Amino acid sequence: SQKIEQNSEALNxxxxxxxxxxxxxxxxxxxxxxxxxxxxxxxxxxxLLIRENEKEKRKERLKVTFDTTLKQSLFxxxxxxxxxxxxxxxxxDTTGANNLFFGTGTRLTVIP
Amino acid sequence: xxxxxxxxxxxxxxxxxxxxxxxxxxxxxxxxxxxRQTMMRxxxxxxxxxxxxxxxxxxxxxxxxxAKMPNASFSTLKIQPSEPRDSAVYFCASSPGQGVEQFFGPGTRLTVL
Numbered sequence: 001s002q003k004i005e006q007n008s009e010a011l012n013x014x015x016x017x018x019x020x021x022x023x024x025x026x027x028x029x030x031x032x033x034x035x036x037x038x039x040x041x042x043x044x045x046x047x048l049l050i051r052e053n054e055k056e057k058r059k060e061r062l063k064v065t066f067d068t069t070l071k072q073s074l075f076x077x078x079x080x081x082x083x084x085x086x087x088x089x090x091x092x093d094t095t096g097a098n099n100l101f102f103g104t105g106t107r108l109t110v111i112p
Numbered sequence: 113x114x115x116x117x118x119x120x121x122x123x124x125x126x127x128x129x130x131x132x133x134x135x136x137x138x139x140x141x142x143x144x145x146x147x148r149q150t151m152m153r154x155x156x157x158x159x160x161x162x163x164x165x166x167x168x169x170x171x172x173x174x175x176x177x178x179a180k181m182p183n184a185s186f187s188t189l190k191i192q193p194s195e196p197r198d199s200a201v202y203f204c205a206s207s208p209g210q211g212v213e214q215f216f217g218p219g220t221r222l223t224v225l
Contacts, residue, residue, distance in 0.1 A: 031211065032211060034213065034214075041219075042218060042219075043116075043203050043205070043216030043217055043218055043219050044155070044203075044216050045216070046213035046214065046215070049212070049213060089155065093211065098143055098145070098160060098162075098207060098210050098211065098214070099157060099160060099168055100145075100157060100214065101157070102154055102155040102156075103154070104154040105154065
């Protein structure tokens with residue numbers, strides 16, 4: 001069956017360090033992969049999109065990698081801040097037609 | 113830009129009652145999505161419209177659920193009759209095209225007693 005796994009339910013790191021979140025998938029051939037941030041009581045907010053022919057994407061302190069051989073995406077937040085504390089969701093689209101399948105998310109806490 | 117608008121924000125109802133959730137997508141977006149989020153199952157796509165036409169409703173759990181999009185600026189998700197297991201947060205999202213980001217609304221928290 002199709003499956004998307006995010007490395008852990010919760011991740012705690014010290015302020016200033018780099019947070020690395022993992023998204024693994026099986027039985028998919030995604031056209032692209034997206035990362036979203038969700039704060040409590042709010043809807044997800046789009047962060048980055050990376051296509052199957054791209055290895056890496058950056059946006060300010062955020063970096064996403066996409067390895068279709070390993071079936072894995074890594075999401076990095078450098079120089080983390082307490083304001084980065086949130087749940088981060090990865091989502092795959094296997095058809096390019098906007099049918100997104102979401103992982104269960106990783107709750108990141110950045111400790112001051 | 114007001115973003116995606118959903119109403120109501122909270123709904124508490126009794127089992128067996130009809131529930132209607134409403135969504136206004138961002139103007140100019142031609143794709144609209146309904147999702148359901150629970151602790152157990154995470155965020156699940158229920159149905160997806162493109163240019164007001166339902167494209168994929170394979171995520172709709174059963175016949176008690178129905179969705180409509182009568183025009184480009186309005187969509188509804190209806191549950192009839194509602195059951196306690198339908199309790200969840202329901203999100204509406206819109207997108208300007210395929211293969212691009214989705215913009216989510218604030219969600220409707222539904223509690224069925």
